[in-house]
Amino acid sequence: MMTRRASSLATILLGTLIPAFTAQATATFAWFDYQASGKAPQVAEGHFSNPILPGFYPDPSITRKDDTYYLVNSSFAYTPGLPIFESQDLVHWELAGHALNRPSQVTFDNLNTSRGIFAPTIRYHDGLFYIITTAVDAGGNFIITAKDPAGPWSDPVWLPEVGGIDPDLFIDDDGRAYIAHNDAPPGEPLYDGHRAVWMWEIDLDTLKVKPDTRKLLINGGVDISKQPVWIEGPHIYHVNGWYYLTCAEGGTSVNHSQVVFRTRSLSEPFVPYENNPILTQRDRPQSDITSTGHADFVQTPQGDWWSVFLATRPYEGNHYNTGRETFILPLTWSEGWPHLLPAGEPVPKTLPMPENASPDKTTFAERSRHFRDEFDKGALDPQWLGLNTFERSWVAAENGALRLSPVTDSLVVSEQSAFLGKRQQHMQFTASAKLEETQPGTTAGLVVFQNRRYHYFLGVKKAGSQRLAFVEKVEDGKVTRVAETTLEGEGPLVLTVENQQKALQFSVTDTKTNQQIIVGKPLPATLVSTQTAGGFVGALIGLHARASGE
Known part of the structure; x- marks a missing residue:
């Protein structure tokens, strides 16, 4: 089932309306049917199930405009790209459109399936939606904008100064904007997987990076003496006088985790939380939900916080066919730090619905069956x-x-x-x-x-x-x-x-x-x-x- 808006946009999701077939038909299909087997997950009254987006919906990023939430995922070399979901309550999601749906935006010709669009960030500010992401082996980092997240989205503004992957767009209370991203460390890498997080200031009026503003935020990870690998997926937030930087660390597999740092000023160093990571399942090797990380946070109009993140559901060892999926957890604050999941605890498969969620609606997960x-x-x-x-x-x-x-x-x-x-x-x-x-x-x-x-x-x-x-x-x-x-x-x-x-x-x-x-x-x-x-x-x-x- 699609929303009315999604239905009206269906003709542009692949770029154009499908043409009437005028050439000789060579293979004709009358229908396609996909149905989940076995019993549906048992969900108690007043609860909803994790994942909220089952299947290949990785690297989720989330933003809010008024009382509506918008979420975007990586799409790699598949088209249309950058699927965008919307929800009124963080539980019931509808596909609103795709931000990449025409060849003037980007092309992935001859790329491996796992190249193309890596972890995006979606943000809303002052009447405009922004997505910043990486087209790996297809142009690098870019920003696109739209007044309506269902589209149309602009052609990319490329950011040649910004290397690496996984760019974040942070817009501060004073309107100044910054890009944080994963890139090579300063100097020669000290070990395999040694990466760094860097930051630039960007002019939102021109979408141009301000020259000579590059700054190193994190070298290696929480503790470089322990040789942490693949610090990536950064997001910055300004909460109660602190700037928080959260990143994925450990690689997007069974050692995946989410870590957090903070500082009073973006001109000062970020300090890691002593109880990192705030999310991981690597201490639960037999868990049926693994590889948690790549989280993004959002605050509700009522002041509550939630986090979306990716995880996997393996069926034999670390084998999984459903890809990295989008999960959600409530986020709490204690002693000035965000908390997602205590060490050693499994990711819950069901959660209590937020107060404003309607239990009578069907979820995306239920419809996907x-x-x-x-x-x-x-x-x-x-x-x-x-x-x-x-x-x-x-x-x-x-x-x-x-x-x-x-x-x-x-x-x-x-x-x-x-x-x-x-x-x-x-x-x-x-x-x-x-x-x-x-x-x-x-x-x-x-x-x-x-x-x-x-x-x-x-x-x-x-x-x-x-x-x-x-x-x-x-x-x-x-x-x-x-x-x-x-x-x-x-x-x-x-x-x-x-x-x-x-x-x-x-x-x-x-x-x-x-x-x-x-x-x-x-x-x-x-x-x-x-x-x-x-x-x-x-x-x-x-x-x-x-x-x-x-």
């Missing part, structure tokens, strides 16, 4: 993601059908492919798509996708007078056909992948006979986990068409 698209809106649902570019000449929607025209003969190549994917948001799920037609020379089907070098493909293609269904495994870029079966007759097919515990089972159902044909044995889901494939994204379930080569 079932997604169905019958391609009858004239525009792609905003949950669909493409690879690298905003160009969509290979996809069209009309009369309740999605038509894909092959661009490449493989998903392994770095070039733009005819692929659309929806986030995997649950450990157990069933996803199906009705394939109406594949023309000779075309292979089409269902993909479970982590990146180009790690994915599964259930494909169907013409084979003389018959059709061939097969499962292809791509592991470290090596393509192996692990199963195939010949299909008799003609007519639509329903392609299905079922996540059974730690395995994926593929099947094809003939809609005329209703006969289900299992294609191959169950395959390990760990192949498409972040732990196996590397990178920073979660798995997608998608549709793909390719040239068969005949």
Whole structure:
């Protein structure tokens, strides 16, 4: 379900309205259906569940305008980019739009899936929304602005002076503004993972960095003698006469943590909190929620504080397919320091609702348990993601059908492919798509996708007078056909992948006979986990068409 505003913006979320298909159709899908399996989480009356945004929604940043909250996530090389959510109560979130939705803003051509847009910061000030972020290997750090967070957002103002990643925009009470960011340390790194946090002053009127204002805030981390790694994701706040700097430390995996520093003046050094970290799960190695960090804070109109942050839900060791997800916790202040979670305590899976939250509404997490698209809106649902570019000449929607025209003969190549994917948001799920037609020379089907070098493909293609269904495994870029079966007759097919515990089972159902044909044995889901494939994204379930080569 989309909000009215999100629905009205659906036509621009991928840059333009999907064109009517005028060229020869090559693969036609009638619908796509994704459904979580197993029981829904048990949530007591007056409570809500963590994560608030299940699936690949990492590096959350949050701001507030009046009584409405806005949240943005990293999107890496997927388009549209920078998803923006809005909420009235921090519990019920709706997708408002995407800040990056056109090629004039940025391009990710030929990038690895885990490059592109890293941890953004969203802020509201004096009638204008700001997002500052990094396009890794695609231009560096930039700022975009909008009067409405649903868009349109401006083209980027690039910040060539600001190196590194994860920029923060802090606007002080006097209107002066600053950028804090991760970058290389002063001098030569002392050890692997040695990074630093730097700060610049920026002119909000011109969005230009003020020259000669660069200042070192943190070298290494809380205690450089202990060789802390990957100090990043900085955010600065001004609270009760103190300036607080909070950062992620330890790397965005099982050693991830959130640390905090403070100072009375930005011209003086930041001092670390003696009880750091204020959030981590690294002291709970068997926890089913791990890797907590990359937090951002927000204050409610009533004066309460909350923090959004990322965490993961592994199912076998550190394997997880749902990516780094957005969680939330109340934040309290004691003796002049913020507190999130006592050492050794698990991240709660449910929380009491804030006083102004309505228990009668459905949450984003609840709605995510079932997604169905019958391609009858004239525009792609905003949950669909493409690879690298905003160009969509290979996809069209009309009369309740999605038509894909092959661009490449493989998903392994770095070039733009005819692929659309929806986030995997649950450990157990069933996803199906009705394939109406594949023309000779075309292979089409269902993909479970982590990146180009790690994915599964259930494909169907013409084979003389018959059709061939097969499962292809791509592991470290090596393509192996692990199963195939010949299909008799003609007519639509329903392609299905079922996540059974730690395995994926593929099947094809003939809609005329209703006969289900299992294609191959169950395959390990760990192949498409972040732990196996590397990178920073979660798995997608998608549709793909390719040239068969005949």
